[in-house]
Amino acid sequence: MTIGILSSGAYIPRLRLARRAIAEIHSWLNPALKGQGKGERAMCNWDEDPVTMAVEAARDALTGRDRSSTTALHFASTTFPFLDRLNAGIVAAALDLPDEASSLDIAATQRAATSALAAALASAGETLIVAAEQRRAKAASPIEMAAGDGAAAIVVGDGEPIARLLARATQTADFVDHYRTAESTYDYQWEERWIRDAGYLRIVPPVIGRCLDRAGLKAADVNTFCMPAVLPKVANAVAKAAGIPDAAVRDNLHAECGETGAAHPLVMLVAALETAKPGDRILVVGFGQGADALLFEVTEAIARQPERLGVKGHLARRREETNYAKFLAFNDTMEIERGMRAEVDKLTPLSAMWRNRETVTSFIGGRCKVCGTLQFPKSRFCVNPNCNALDSQEPHSFADKIGRINSYTADRLTYSPSPPACYGMIQFEDGGRWMMDFTDIDADQLAVGQAMRMMFRIKDIDTRRGFRRYFWKAAPATPEAGRA
Amino acid sequence: MPKGIRDKVAILGMGCSKFGERWDMDASDLMVEAYAEALADAGIETKQIDAAWLATAIEEQHVGKSAVPLAVALRLPFIPVTRVENYCASGTEAFRGAVYAVASGAADIALALGVEKLKDTGYGGLPQRGRGTLNNMTWPNLSAPGSFAQLAAAYRAKHGSAPQDLKQAMAHISVKSHDNGARNPKAHLRNRITIDTVLNAPMVAEPLGLYDCCGVSDGAACAIVTTPDIARGLGKRDVIAVKALQLAVSNGVEAQHNSWDGSYLATTRIAAKRAYHEAGIEKPREEINLIEVHDCFSVTELVTMEDLHISPEGTAIRDVLDGFYDSDGTVPCQIDGGLKCFGHPIGASGLRMIYEMYLQMQGRAGERQRKDLPRIGLTHNVGGFPHQNVCSISIIGSHGS
Structure with a gap:
């Protein structure tokens, strides 16, 4: 009986917005942005949100696993689409987890995911922890550049872990580096130098110290340090203050993904596990109104994990987006004319949705x-x-089947938040077919016979009532087909 | 096997409004415009009509529900009036109701009228609308061009047709219909176009460009039917009779079962066979003189030539490019301009097609009149989507032929 990480997975949206596209537009206003216009940030397609990303990350982590053994689902985010509707409940239904599994949303801090992980490691049963974030940012704000959308998932419990928990420690401190309230759409942030000096450097090292003491290890024994921080060089400064070798500091994926908020500690941990060797000691920290520190030791079982996309595979499943206006439109940052066809009422009869939940949510x-x-x-x-x-x-x-395109079109007449609307008949080789929306596909990739996988996505957004409904869509099945 | 409808019912009179963007007309005005012509043509009075059927497909855009709008517009004297809706086959459905009423003996004279007032939406194209509670949750937000465009992808895949060959044949279809529409004073679109116009038009739904799509029109059409004996009693000679009326409705096989390959309309193939049997037609390519098919999109017309068993499967591109279906070809298709150019006020379209057959068979089609009067004509509607639709077919001809 060993408590630890049994499996891991991740999801990074396929679209990557080139930061120079943001910088070029706004440098008239804020010339400092020009210096930050390097690399790219992951951005949700119009039909993605923390719920859909969580589902995909969880499916990645559940590769080759029996879902019926899951006893709990913890979903961490500060950007849940629903304030009063269990977001984890949507994820559980999409994953077709057992009804008797518990599910929980954990919110309101950037360390929601590490706290969820710590709680799961302290409890019995097999828990799926999933974290996803889609941070909203004002146009021309530094966070717009630094943030990225993404998700990660970890399965913990008794069994043969790929990484076993050595120790953990935590501290609570009402240190308000930034905040967002029920009334505000965007974060309000204090001075960066103060956050670094009085926040990270004062709060985190003692927590790491306690964690290492509990494990009976020294800082020098840590060879992988997952320290998410948007501010440059903060991770290195924390490592130095804690005595951790600078070589152990993991890259924070700024260049190719951006900071995925509350999901980032897990995104970095999953990325670290993908390259880890047995015996590696991975320290992961979550910072926000205090700090969590969790220390893991990688086991021999890491080599026996079935293939999955993970962080690496999803980063390779990439399409560059240089059109910043699309990012603004997808995030509703700019009021755009969508045409009269967009006015059709998207009311979802909740009674019908419940009655048809197996069809609509679980596919x-x-x-x-x-x-x-x-x-x-x-x-x-x-x-x-x-x-x-x-x-x-x-x-x-049908959720995990591969289908093939039987017929298709790229429709420029019908309303779509991202025209042309690509859709067509998907045929499953062992039987069954459905006329489906396609997503994450370019019109020139459409071909009869193209292999497609099923993805859980936003089907429609009811702007009048603030509701969104989800369904499954078809996307190119291989990273190659997705323009890796 | 039922005996069917052949030669049991005669067309007594027909009328059709001008189709187009009728900004100054309500649906009731369009109904009256078509009805007045039909009434005069039939040579009867309103009080002689025993029962009536109204066809509208998108009634929420104009008249609303029920058959009341027809009864009110025409001041029908408290007779039975029924409204029918079956996608784009609605007009033929109204006709079927009236014809069956006469054939059964329940009515001596019956009226079928179809109307659609589509140009009050505020934008071009068919109205964007929901598909029903559960369908809204799982269907793509598919437009009509987006669903029919998929015939092209599947047709090319099945027959190995080069995209440019298919597109060329589709362009030929549209150019032909514009030529025909130019000779029709009631047509919505009366301009001639070239192959290049079609090929260079903006894309609507890959591979359908603007000129591969039919017009969205306001309009009405109607038929007054009776028995051949009553028609003769009212002074009609050369009675035009109904030879067959068939309807085939998808039951989910195309949408859910992999036996359908997506390159054709399964309903049309079935309805056509039944209609030929009912009309006693064995070789449609030789026995049918004129066809009006549901050319909502150029590619629909192309595959329909095969689905009606007139062009053997895989040969429609060749027949189209050979001019087989041109107005001076062997079997003219859309000699009045079709949905493409006469226009497509949905509820009226099936009746408009029968109207053209009726005029052509009597030599009353003016500038577009076929020299040898057609004896047997076929009309075809398909409503919905290639993977889930309603198909109606009527065959009209001289009584006793």
Whole structure:
């Protein structure tokens, strides 16, 4: 019985906004931005949010695992789309986790994910911790440049861990480097030098010290230090103050991803696990109104993890975006004319959504027990014209299947937040098909026979009532097809 | 096998409004415009009509629900009036209701009227709208061009057609319909265009450009039907009769079962076979003289030539480019301009097609009149999406032929 990390996964949106595209637009206002216009930041497509990213990161972490053994889901974020509706509940339904598993949203601090991880490691059962963040930022603000959208997921529990927990420590301090309230859309931040000197450098090193003491190790024994911090060189300064070798400081993925907020400690931890060797000691810190420190030792089991995309694979699944206006439109930072076709009422009848939750949220269809035909959605009469049996179907999940494009179009007439709307008939080789929206695809990639994987995405946004509904869409199946 | 409708019902009179952007007309005005022509043509009075059917597809944009708008507009004297809606097949559905009423003996004279007032949306194209509670949650926000465009992708994949060959044939179809529409005073679009106009037009839904799409129009069309005996009694000679009326409706096979390859309309193939059987037609390519098909998009017309079993599968591109379906070809298709140029006020379209057959068979089609009067004509509607639709087919011809 060893408590530790059993599996890990991540999700970084495919779109990467070139920072120079932001800097060029705003340097008239803030010339300092020009110096920051290097590298790129991950940005959500219009149909992504922390919930959809959490689902994808969790699916990545659950690669090759039996989901029925999950006993709890902890979802950490400061940018949950819903304030009063369990966001983890949406994730659990999309993942088709057992109904009896507990689920929990953990919010309101940049260390939400490390606190969730610590709590899970202290409890029995098998917990899926997922963290996702999509920070909103004012145009021309430093955080707009520094932030990136992304998610990570970790499975912890008893078993054969890929990394076992050596020790952990925490401290609570109402240090307000920035805040956001129910009334405010954007963060309000204090001076960076004060945050560095009075915040990170005063609060974090003692917590690390306590953590190492509990493990009976010295700072020099840490060979991987995951210290998320937007401010440059802060991680190195904290390492120095704590006595950790500078070579142990992990790159914070600023160049290719950006700081993924509350998700970033886990994104960095998952990235570290991807290159870790047995015996490596990984220290991960979460900072926000105090600090968490968790120390892990990588085991031999790391080599036996099934292939997954993780941080590395998702970073490779990349499409450069140089059109900053798209970023503003997707984040609703700028009021744009969407045309009268966008005015159609998107009301979601909640009773119908609940009744059809297996179809809509879990992407579960049917398998006819009489003739074996797979079909979506599940229905009373079998669709096979040579069968048409009544009430013969058992639930059958389509979420993890690969389908192929049977027909397609790129539609410039219909309303889409990101035209052209690409959609078409997706056919599953072992049976079943559905006319589906495509996502994360360029019009010139559309071809009959193209292999597509299913992804959980925003289907429609009801701007009138602030609701959003989700469904599954088809995206190119391989990183290569996604323009890696 | 039922005996069917062949030669049991005659067309007594028909009318059709001018189609187009009728900014100064309400739906009721359009109904009256079509009805007045039909009534005069039939040579009867309103009080002689025993029952009526109204077709509208997007009634929320104009008249609202029920058959009341027709009864009010025409001051029908408290007779049975029914409203039908079956996507773009609605007009033919109204006709079917009226024809069946006469054939059953329940009515001596019946009216079918279709109307659509689409140009009050504030934007071009068909109205953006929901698809029903559950469908809204799982369907793409598909437009009509976006759904029919997919026929092209699947057709090319199945037959190995080069994209430029298919696009060339599609362009030929649109140029032909514009030529035909130019000779039709009631048509919405009366301008002639060239192949280059089509090929260089802005893209609407890959690979359909602007000129691959039919017009969105206001308009109405109607038919008054009776028995052949009553028609003769009212002084009609050369009675035009209904030979077949068929409807095939998708049951989810195309949308959910992999037996359909996406390159054709399964409903059309089935409805056509049943209609030929009902009309006693064995070789449609030789026996049918004129066709009006649902050319909502150029590619729809192209695949329909095969689905009607007139062009053998995989040969429609060749037949189209050979001019087989031109107004001076062997089997003219859309001699009135079709949906493409006559226009597509949805509820009226099926009746508009029958109107053209009726005029052509009587030699009353003016500048666009076919020299040899057609004896057997076919009309075809498809409503919905290639993967889930309603297809109606009517066959019209001289009584007893």
